[in-house]
Amino acid sequence: MKAWSYFLLLFFMIVSCSGNSNSQNLTWYNNSVISNIEKDPEKPEEFERVSIGISAQVFYISKKSSDYKTIMEKASLSFQKSKAFNIGIEKNTNIIRQINEIK
Structure with missing residues (x-):
């Protein structure tokens, strides 16, 4: 019984730590509407x-992104x-990496 418990513990630790690291690096703004788009004056x-x-938080879309x-x-x-849309912003960069349909 002890071996079975250790096996389950190990299994749950592996499963909980695995996943898409890209999605973990995003902050999501759900049900959000874009209020303005313009060229960045600096770059x-x-x-x-x-x-x-409405609060007009500013983010960026990289023209060099594959998407x-x-x-x-x-x-x-x-x-x-x-x-x-649900908008995924990369942490620490303020760059929009995903825009997904609302499910």
Whole structure:
């Protein structure tokens, strides 16, 4: 019985520590609408500046990201049509890494 308990403990520790590290590095703003999109005045060739919500928190979309086109399409839809999305912001950088449909 003791061996079985240790096995289960080990199993739960492995399962709880595994997962997608990318999603753990994101802060999510759920049911959010983008209130403004403009070129970043400091680095217009690298970033788009995005404001989220009424309080106008400022985040960025990197033009060098492999998902730039997809993220910009969803951001533009949110801005133009006031469509809400779940928006994933990379911690410590304020860069938008994911924009997902609300389920």
